[in-house]
Amino acid sequence: MWVDSHCHLDFPELAADRDGLIGRAVAAGLRSMVTISTRVRRFDGIRAIAEAHDGIWCSVGTHPHNAHEELDVTAEELVALxxxxxxxxxxEAGLDFFYDKSPREAQEQGxxxxxxxxxxxxxxxxxxxxxxDATVTAILTEEMGKGAFKAVLHCFTGSRELAMAGVALGLYVSFSGIATYKSAANLRELAAELPADRILVETDAPYLAPGKFRGKTNEPSYVxxxxxxxxxxxxxxPEEMARQTTENFYRLFAKADPGRQLSA
Known part of the structure; x- marks a missing residue:
């Protein structure tokens, strides 16, 4: 069975047919999925989705695009939620220097x-x-020196150097539909090189549908x-990849109960 380790079930593209996509995910062999927070101030909606369905979990946090909007969110508040x-x-949190929708100082603070x-x-x-890549690596290395923490580099599109630095620090690397694109041979080569126990798969739905479904709204079953x-x-x-990535998921996201599985 598979797990979609990262999707956005609260986004409008998926909200309108949430029951349908859950049914299709179950039919495709998914055991679980994680709906990811992009704004702490909208966390109640994310939490409600997870509460309503066995096998759906959630996160709490602020996407770097929105970092400047939620600089008042403290680590203590995140821990409490x-x-x-x-x-x-x-x-999800981190750095996005491609779109730069939030000032870089705000992204780093967040x-x-x-x-x-x-x-x-x-x-x-x-x-x-x-x-x-360079700034993320530097921050992760510095912060890991202050005390260990677990993490995953989601929807990985970065360099081999970042991936290997992450693995050396104990992180996991997650691949999305981008890795299926004809232009992404470098990502497939990296996926072949990484340790088997550090790989996850995800959709980042509703975005980035894999090549077979490109042009459609992405959904968890496409993982x-x-x-x-x-x-x-x-x-x-594929059966071995399903087993390995699911095992990796429950090792990293240890709070998730494997007994709580999706049902249509």
Whole structure:
């Protein structure tokens, strides 16, 4: 069975047919999914989705695009919200120097706040990193020196150097539908090289549908296609990739109860 480790079920593109996409996910063999927070001030909606469905978990945090809007959110507030039984992660937070929708100083402040919350709560941090490899590596290295924390580099599109630095620090690397694109041979090569016990798969739905579904609204069931392509790159059967990435998921997101599985 598969797990979609990162999607956005509260986004309008998915909200209108949430029951339908859950049914399709179950039919495709998904065991669980995580709906990811992008704004702490909208956390109530994320939490309600997770509360309503077995097998759906959530995170709490502020996306770097919105960092400047929520600089008043403290690590202590994140930790308190993360005590809810359906919250299994902090984030997503990090740095996005491609769009630069939030000032870089605000993004870095928010990133460090979320790292502190991950360290204090023991929950993994979901890291967004785009066109900021060197700065992300420097911050992770510095912050890890202050005290260990768990994390995943989500929707990975960065350099081999960032991925290997992350693995050396104990992080996981998650691949989205981007890794299936013809232009992404470098990501497939990286996926083939990484340790088997550090790989996750995700959709980042409603965005980034894998190549087979490109042009459609992405949804959690499509994670199976990404997993199939990563399995091919690694020279293993899709069933083995499903087993390995699901095992990795429950090791990293240890608060998630494997007994709570999706049902249509």
């Amino acid at each position: 993360a005590e809810h039984p359906r919250v299994i992660a902090i984030g 990133f460090r706040t979320h790292i502190a919350a991950a360290r204090a709560s023991g929950l993994p941090l979901v890291i967004h990193a785009r066109e900021a 199976v296609e990404t997993g199939r392509v990563i399995a091919e790159a690694r020279g293993v059967a």
